[in-house]
Amino acid sequence: MNIEKKLETLKTYVKNRSDEDAQAIIKDAQKSAKEINTEYSDKAKEEYSKIVEEAKKQAYQIQRKEKAQADSRRTRMIMEGQKEIVDDALELLKGKIFDLTKDKSYANLLAFMTLEAVKSLESKKITLKFRKTDRSLIEKIVENISKNVKVEITLSDEDAQIVGGVIALSADGKQIVENTLESKFEELKEEYLHDLFSTLKVR
Known part of the structure; x- marks a missing residue:
């Protein structure tokens, strides 16, 4: 009888110990999972920030390029307009001088x-x-x-x-x-x- 009790006590101990070990393993697994999740979450945020920053840089470069092109077009239009004014003015001057023969x-x-x-x-x-x-x-x-x-x-x-x-x-x-x-x-x-x-x- 004593042997049976001892066996029963041993079984109970083993079972409890197994449960405790299982709980410890589960806790460790949960902790590891949380750490891994946090690590990847941080990495994801960091990567996202990099992507956003790169997108901002590209957008800024595109804006600068478009502005430069717009400024270039504007300058070219102004110069073309000025050249047209100058050409017309010179033609007018030439006409007035050359018409002196008729005066x-x-x-x-x-x-x-x-x-x-x-x-x-x-x-x-x-x-x-x-x-x-x-x-x-x-x-x-x-x-x-x-x-x-x-x-x-x-x-x-x-x-x-x-x-x-x-x-x-x-x-x-x-x-x-x-x-x-x-x-x-x-x-x-x-x-x-x-x-x-x-x-x-x-x-």
């Missing part, structure tokens, strides 16, 4: 330009080139110049391909003065462009 004051202008060209050449013999349509005017102008300036002036038979004004050449052909409406346009253009650019704030 009644052109004869006086041609006389001034011819005298200016003759005086610019340090030569006693000068050849003048001009438009064929200006010949009668040039003949009268040269006649008046010859009364005041001691220089021999020859009129070329060549029809100068110019809008207006004269081209004066020294006898040896080494000196040339182009006092034409085209040259006047080039002279005025720089000053005109400077004022225009200042207005447009290009420079």
